[in-house]
Amino acid sequence: MEFTEELSQQRKSDQERAAVLANPGFGDFFTDHTAVIDWTAGTEGVSGTWANARIEPYGPIALDPAASVLHYGQEIFEGLKAYRHADGTVWTFRPYANAARLNRSAERLALPQLDEGAFVESLRRIVQADIDWVPSGDGEALYLRPFMIATEAFLGVRAAREVSYRVIASPAGNYFGGELKPVGIWVSHNYARAGRGGTGAAKCGGNYAASLIAQLEAEENGCKQVLFLDPFNNEAVEELGGMNVFFVMKNNKLVTPRLTGTILEGITRSSIIQLAQDRGMEVEERTITLGEWREGIANGEIQEVFACGTAAVITPIGVLKNGSEQIGDPEAPAGEVTMALRTELLGIQTGVVSDRHGWLEQLA
Numbered sequence: 429m430e431f432t433e434e435l436s437q438q439r440k441s442d443q444e445r446a447a448v449l450a451n452p453g454f455g456d457f458f459t460d461h462t463a464v465i466d467w468t469a470g471t472e473g474v475s476g477t478w479a480n481a482r483i484e485p486y487g488p489i490a491l492d493p494a495a496s497v498l499h500y501g502q503e504i505f506e507g508l509k510a511y512r513h514a515d516g517t518v519w520t521f522r523p524y525a526n527a528a529r530l531n532r533s534a535e536r537l538a539l540p541q542l543d544e545g546a547f548v549e550s551l552r553r554i555v556q557a558d559i560d561w562v563p564s565g566d567g568e569a570l571y572l573r574p575f576m577i578a579t580e581a582f583l584g585v586r587a588a589r590e591v592s593y594r595v596i597a598s599p600a601g602n603y604f605g606g607e608l609k610p611v612g613i614w615v616s617h618n619y620a621r622a623g624r625g626g627t628g629a630a631k632c633g634g635n636y637a638a639s640l641i642a643q644l645e646a647e648e649n650g651c652k653q654v655l656f657l658d659p660f661n662n663e664a665v666e667e668l669g670g671m672n673v674f675f676v677m678k679n680n681k682l683v684t685p686r687l688t689g690t691i692l693e694g695i696t697r698s699s700i701i702q703l704a705q706d707r708g709m710e711v712e713e714r715t716i717t718l719g720e721w722r723e724g725i726a727n728g729e730i731q732e733v734f735a736c737g738t739a740a741v742i743t744p745i746g747v748l749k750n751g752s753e754q755i756g757d758p759e760a761p762a763g764e765v766t767m768a769l770r771t772e773l774l775g776i777q778t779g780v781v782s783d784r785h786g787w788l789e790q791l792a
């Protein structure tokens with residue numbers, strides 16, 4: 429796909445950009461450009477087409493107030509990072525896996541399929557236009573946020589016939605800020621993020637909208653994140669609002685909830701499964717209940733627990749708060765296996781550990 433390019437006349441000055449990059453935070457600042465591709469449905473027997481692939485200045489989107497994304501939430505997104513390596517080149521991690529997942533989400537949300545090559549090209553073009561925004565500090569990256577929205581102005585309920593795919597980019601520091609301290613997690617009993625036949629396995633804004641009230645509940649109880657249980661029996665561990673969960677067991681074993689259709693399949697999750705197997709660990713994808721968590725911490729079967737996702741990479745979980753019950757130790761330091769996997773994964777992403785699985789893709 430050919431992209432046209434209209435460069436911004438209002439690029440941030442070197443000084444303004446340097447001020448942002450000195451303390452990027454997460455998701456607070458955006459680069460000078462955005463990538464866009466528009467889709468229009470075909471007519472009877474003719475498939476829809478993607479057109480007008482372009483890089484344009486970052487700025488507000490003109491949307492008709494009747495655009496269906498604003499009413500029925502027909503939206504999906506992705507998240508991945510561009511890492512600057514020591515030699516100045518910029519790489520991203522398993523972008524074809526993100527492209528494939530975007531298309532799985534698109535299918536579930538009745539949005540059009542986007543060619544995987546066009547997806548990766550859109551990342552390449554925005555990173556090349558905004559290359560000076562890719563930070564080089566330890567643990568820093570340029571977070572890329574591709575998303576697809578229904579733009580058709582139509583209040584009837586059906587899949588939109590006009591759609592827009594976009595990519596924005598945001599320099600990112602450490603997701604949880606500061607040092608890598610184990611976080612406290614709140615068990616949600618009042619709310620679920622997914623249900624049978626629902627959108628739990630799709631990366632869509634609606635899932636996040638549904639999780640926010642549980643996140644507020646977590647914060648009221650002094651926790652950073654929420655753990656959702658399976659919506660059927662309220663027993664099996666599923667995932668956090670935006671991260672998958674792993675348990676380091678004794679005897680060199682790793683356990684993570686199996687993909688049931690209500691869990692989002694993280695690319696970090698599948699990479700960790702591979703890295704653990706490479707280390708000779710046995711990896712089980714299976715049902716793990718809250719009861720097993722409680723007993724495993726008590727009898728030493730479970731040695732470490734961590735959460736993972738692109739934004740925060742790997743984050744140790746200290747304590748699980750289940751109502752007034754506390755499982756684990758809020759003061760426990762990050763576990764050894766957790767830290768080793770984190771160091772290895774970050775090492776591959778940042779180019780200091782050999783990329784033996786061919787996961788890196790050069791963007792610039």
Ligand SMILES: *Cc1c(COP(=O)(O)O)cnc(C)c1O
Binds near residue numbers: 507692693696736739
């Ligand atoms: C994006 C996401 C994850 C993590 O996926 P990664 O590909 O590892 O970033 C986990 N759970 C949910 C609900 C997500 O949206």
